Amino acid sequence: MTVLDTPAVAVRGVDTETYVTLDQRFPARWSPRAMNGEALTTMEVDTLLEAARWAPSCFNAQPWRFAYTIQGDDDWSRFFDALIEANQTWARNAGALIAVSARIRFEHNDNPAATAGFDAGAAWMSMALQAQHMGLVTHGMYGFDQDKARSALQLPEVYELCAIIAVGHAGEKDDLPETYREREVPSDRKPLDEIRFHGSFADLPENG
Amino acid sequence: MTVLDTPAVAVRGVDTETYVTLDQRFPARWSPRAMNGEALTTMEVDTLLEAARWAPSCFNAQPWRFAYTIQGDDDWSRFFDALIEANQTWARNAGALIAVSARIRFEHNDNPAATAGFDAGAAWMSMALQAQHMGLVTHGMYGFDQDKARSALQLPEVYELCAIIAVGHAGEKDDLPETYREREVPSDRKPLDEIRFHGSFADLPENG
Numbered sequence: 001m002t003v004l005d006t007p008a009v010a011v012r013g014v015d016t017e018t019y020v021t022l023d024q025r026f027p028a029r030w031s032p033r034a035m036n037g038e039a040l041t042t043m044e045v046d047t048l049l050e051a052a053r054w055a056p057s058c059f060n061a062q063p064w065r066f067a068y069t070i071q072g073d074d075d076w077s078r079f080f081d082a083l084i085e086a087n088q089t090w091a092r093n094a095g096a097l098i099a100v101s102a103r104i105r106f107e108h109n110d111n112p113a114a115t116a117g118f119d120a121g122a123a124w125m126s127m128a129l130q131a132q133h134m135g136l137v138t139h140g141m142y143g144f145d146q147d148k149a150r151s152a153l154q155l156p157e158v159y160e161l162c163a164i165i166a167v168g169h170a171g172e173k174d175d176l177p178e179t180y181r182e183r184e185v186p187s188d189r190k191p192l193d194e195i196r197f198h199g200s201f202a203d204l205p206e207n208g
Numbered sequence: 209m210t211v212l213d214t215p216a217v218a219v220r221g222v223d224t225e226t227y228v229t230l231d232q233r234f235p236a237r238w239s240p241r242a243m244n245g246e247a248l249t250t251m252e253v254d255t256l257l258e259a260a261r262w263a264p265s266c267f268n269a270q271p272w273r274f275a276y277t278i279q280g281d282d283d284w285s286r287f288f289d290a291l292i293e294a295n296q297t298w299a300r301n302a303g304a305l306i307a308v309s310a311r312i313r314f315e316h317n318d319n320p321a322a323t324a325g326f327d328a329g330a331a332w333m334s335m336a337l338q339a340q341h342m343g344l345v346t347h348g349m350y351g352f353d354q355d356k357a358r359s360a361l362q363l364p365e366v367y368e369l370c371a372i373i374a375v376g377h378a379g380e381k382d383d384l385p386e387t388y389r390e391r392e393v394p395s396d397r398k399p400l401d402e403i404r405f406h407g408s409f410a411d412l413p414e415n416g
Contacts, residue, residue, distance in 0.1 A: 018251065018258040023341040026262040026334055047226040049404045051234040053397045055333060058350045060395045065412060067405045075407035101409065102326075115350050118310075118370045121329020125263060126234055128330075129337065133231040142266045142323050154410040162326045187268045189261045196257045197275045199283035201309065202362040204273060 018192075029132045030186035031139040033090040034176050035168030039071035040095035044134065048098070048167065051130030057119035063103040064123040067153050070096045071168075079164065082149035087141050087166075089177045095136070095168035099149070100124050101159040120162050131167055139166045226400075237340045238394035239347040241298040242384050243376030247279035248303035252342065256306070256375065259338030265327035271311040272331040275361050278304045279376075287372065290357035295349050295374075297385045303344070303376035307357070308332050309367040328370045339375055347374045 045068050057063060069075040071094060079097040080088060091097065102120035106113045128138045140163045150161055173184045197203050253276050265271060277283040279302065287305040288296060299305065310328035314321045336346045348371045358369055381392045405411050 018255040021252075021255050021342055022258050023338055026259040026338065029262065031264050043226065044229075046400060046404070047229050049400060050226040050230050053400060053403065054234040054237065056239050056336065056348055058348075060397075062398050062403065065403050065405070065409060067407065067409045069407060073407075078408065099409075115325075115329075115371065117323075117325040118329035118332070121323075121326035121331075122333035122336075123329075124326070125330035125333035126337075128264065129334075130231055130234065134229055140264055140266075152408070154408045154412075156409065156412055159409070159412070163323065189268075190270050192254060192257060192261060195261065195270065195273050196254070197273070199275065199277060199281075200286065200360070200362045201273060201275045201307075201364065201367070204362075204364050204367070 025129060025132060029128065032137045032170060032184060033139055033180050034171040034173050034184055035090070035093040035095065035137060035166065036171035037071060037093040038095050038169045040136070040167060042070070044136070045070065045096055045098070045167075047134065048127045048130050052123035052127040055119065055123040055126050057122070058113065058115040059106065059108075061103070061106055061108075061113060061119070063113055063116040064120045065101045065103065065159060066098055067101070067155075068096055068098045078152045079149075082144045082152050083141065083164065084143040084145070087143045090180055091139075091141070091166045093168065093171055093175075094166035098127070098165040098167060099153055099155075100162045100165060101155055102162050103158055104160050105158050117160060117162055124163065124165065127165065135169075136167055137170050141166060233337060233340060237336065240345045240378060240392060241347055241388050242379040242381050242392055243298070243301040243303065243345060243374065244379035245279060245301040246303050246377045248344070248375060250278070252344070253278065253304055253306070253375075255342065256335045256338050260331035260335040263327065263331040263334050265330070266321065266323040267314065267316075269311070269314055269316075269321060269327070271321055271324040272328045273309045273311065273367060274306055275309070276304055276306045286360045287357075290352045290360050291349065291372065292351040292353070295351045298388055299347075299349065299374045301376065301379055301383075302374035306335070306373040306375060307361055307363075308370045308373060309363055310370050311366055312368050313366050325368060325370055332371060332373065335373065343377075344375055345378050348372075349374060
C-alpha cells in the first residue's frame with residue numbers, strides 16, 4: 001500500500017510529506033458515536049486511566065481526577081442523566097462514561113493553576129489513544145448540564161468539570177438515530193497553514 | 209524481558225496488570241531538559257503539528273494555534289527572551305520552541321469556548337507523542353512572562369497562551385546546569401487510587 005493509498009491520507013487529507021514520519025494512529029483516530037452497548041471491564045477502565053496518569057503537567061501537579069461508571073452499574077444514571085438529550089440518544093450504548101475533572105488550584109500552595117484544563121486535556125488525549133490501542137472508541141462530550149453533573153458527581157468546588165467521555169466497543173452506524181448516521185464519519189481538520197505560524201502569531205486575523 | 213523487567217514498570221511503577229495492555233509509550237515518555245542544541249528541520253516541526261492537528265475538540269472547533277521558532281533562526285530570541293531565566297538555562301539547547309495557544313471564543317458564534325484550553329492540551333499531548341515517535345524529546349513550559357510573550361509573539365486577545373514547548377534532540381545530562389542534573393529523571397505519578405473514582409467524586413477530600 002503506497003502512502004497515497006492509505007486511508008488516513010485519502011480520508012483525512014494528511015500532507016503526504018509529513019505523513020512519511022507521522023505516527024498513523026493520529027489521523028486514524030476519530031470520535032464515532034456508534035457503540036454496541038457492551039460494558040467495559042474495570043480493568044479496561046483502569047488501563048485507560050493508567051495511560052492518562054502519565055501525561056505531563058505543570059510542576060507535575062497532575063490536576064486530573066476521573067470518575068467513571070460502567071454500562072449497567074448502579075451509578076450509570078447519575079452520569080447519563082446529566083447529558084443533554086442529543087448525547088443521550090447515542091451515549092446510551094457506551095461501555096463506560098468517564099468524567100474528567102481538573103483541580104484549578106495547586107495542592108502545594110493553593111495558587112490558581114492556570115494550566116489545569118490544558119494538562120487534563122493532555123491526560124484525555126492519552127486516554128483516547130490508549131482506547132484506540134485497545135480497539136475501543138471514544139467520544140468526548142461537553143454537552144451536559146454543568147450544575148446537574150457537578151452535583152450528581154459530587155465534584156468539589158476546587159475542580160472544574162472538563163468533559164464526560166463515552167468509551168465503548170464500536171457499534172453499527174445504522175443503529176444510530178437518523179440524524180447521526182450521515183455524521184458518522186471522521187471529521188476533517190483545518191489545513192496546517194491555518195494553525196501553524198513561523199516566528200509569531202502576527203498572521204492571525206485580529207479576531208483569530 | 210518480562211513485564212516486571214520493563215523500564216516502565218521498574219522506573220515508573222506501572223501497575224503490572226494494566227501494563228499488559230498498556231501502550232508502553234505512555235509510561236516511557238517523559239520530559240527531559242537535556243537537549244543537544246541541534247536545530248529541528250521545518251519538516252520535523254510540521255510533522256509534530258500534523259499530529260496535533262488531528263486531536264479531538266468541542267464541535268471540532270480546533271481552537272489550537274501554534275507559533276514556532278527553530279534554533280538559530282531570526283525569531284529565536286523573540287520566544288527565548290520571554291522564558292524565565294531558570295528555563296533559559298536549559299531551553300537554550302532546544303531544537304525548536306513551539307508556542308501553543310487556544311482560541312477562547314468559538315469562531316462560528318463568538319461564544320466563550322469553555323474547552324479551548326482542554327482541547328489545546330489534547331493537541332499538545334499528540335505533539336509530545338509524535339515527538340517520541342520521531343526520537344525527539346519535549347518539555348512543556350509555563351515558566352514564561354505572559355505579557356512579554358503575548359506581545360512578543362503578537363497573540364490576539366481572543367487567544368490564551370497555554371504553553372511554550374521546548375522540542376529537541378536528547379542531550380547529555382552532564383551538560384545541564386548543576387541544579388537540573390539530579391532532576392533529569394522520569395518523574396513519578398500519583399497512584400491510580402488517588403485520581404480514579406467509581407460512581408462519583410464523593411471520595412475526593414473537600415479541598416481535593
